[in-house]
Amino acid sequence: MASRLLHRHIREQLKDLVEILQDPSPPPLCLPSTPGTPGSSDPSHLVGPQSCWPSQKEVTHESLVVGAIENAFQLMDEQMAQERHGHQVEGGCCALVVVYLLGKVYVANAGDSRAIIVRNGEIIPMSREFTPETERQRLQLLGFLKPELLGGEFTHLEFPRRVQTKELGQRMLYRDQNMTGWAYKKIELEDLRFPLVCGEGKKARVMATIGVTRGLGDHNLKVCSSSLPIKPFLSCFPEVQVYDLTQYEHCPDDVLVLGTDGLWDVTSDCEVAATVDRVLSTYEPNDPSRYTALAQALVLGARGTPRDRGWRLPNNKLGSGDDISVFIIPLGGPGSYS
Structure with a gap:
């Protein structure tokens, strides 16, 4: 479904930008919803705290293209959610997309596929893999902010190995959503829950189920032998990297x-x-x-x-x-x- 439709969503999002991208001046702050819609970007009427705002943030044409691609991925994911029953779209997929536009290459990746440029023997990475290890802190932060997603079955904390009941009250190494290093904490009852992110390398899993953290679909995916949905932890948004072909x-x-x-x-x-x-x-x-x-x-x-x-x-x-x-x-x- 993604291979047949994702590029159409990207094309539709970019069609709205054709005139703006051809204009060398900065993008307009606002566009009317319909011809003749009144509106003004003049901030002189603002009062109170808003008067401290800058007149307009700097927005580049490049960032508009990146945003269009990101929007297209989200729309593709939403379409999968809406049509998954009628079209029996039960699974999910990774997506790696390349768009060439106005002398630049945009590489968008959601998943564990990857792209590199090989230029005169030099290697230029154009994406990175999104796995439970590379996105550990994002996943842990979501589990910390929304503990109901863990269902009392998982802990957002990470330990070097599975905590055992006999270790209650002892001090063990751990790390949370704010940490890149390790520290010691006293083991409590809730630490006996299964870790949100477990395993290493290709064996790393989210909620002991899936080994990628970005992609399309998987709206019905549940933790094995549980009713807990995994989709809230899976992002459909790609990371987009840009390469300017005109510079070389x-x-x-x-x-x-x-x-x-x-x-x-x-x-x-x-x-x-x-x-x-x-x-x-x-x-x-x-x-x-x-x-x-x-x-x-x-x-x-x-x-x-x-x-x-x-x-x-x-x-x-x-x-x-x-x-x-x-x-x-x-x-x-x-x-x-x-």
Whole structure:
């Protein structure tokens, strides 16, 4: 549903900005809802505390595009919520989106997929993964502010391991929503509840159920053997990063690599960059099939080869058992930006 409709929501949000984005002057503060609607951005009539406000915050065209993409993700999520019964949309998904507009690339990520730019051998991260570990403090803050979401079954605090009944009254390391480090606290009865965020790495889970913290859908997802909904802890809003293509002269070997977690689980940024160099160097710069070959090489490299003990990488580690999807977008040379 997201793959068929999300880009339409983004297009509709951007359509409203066409005239504003083509105007080099700062965006207007207000737009009339209908032609002829009266209104004024003149703050001279304000009195009281409002008179201390600045006349207008600085808003850039770039921030309007970012806001349009963020709105589109929210509208997509709301549509999934509204239509989940009639269309049997029960699950959820991550989303990684690239928008090229007016010389800039906008990369929006909600989930654990990731994107990097490989430019002349240099690696430029264009997104980050959203997991229970990377968003621990946001999740804990929500659990602290709205304890009813924890249902008396979970604690928003994190401990290095599961607290046992025999440890009541003892002091144990912990951290809460305000802490990046660790401190000691006296273990109390409520600390025996299951932690909101548990596990490490790929095994980290929210409420012992899901391993990603941003994405679309999952409106019906419940904690296993419980009626507690998990959706309040899952954000549909993406993080949007911007790359200005006009600030650098790109060559045909400069690419934007998009990959699902199946790629990044077993392949580092440096290994991806090395594959980019190895594969593209074997093709002529104007051969369009070079980018398809690069995507195939990255997928096959992450999957590994079948051996006696399963699919293995050259270093004999297990290949990725997850979905591996890769897109390659050229940033320079013939056919770029089309």
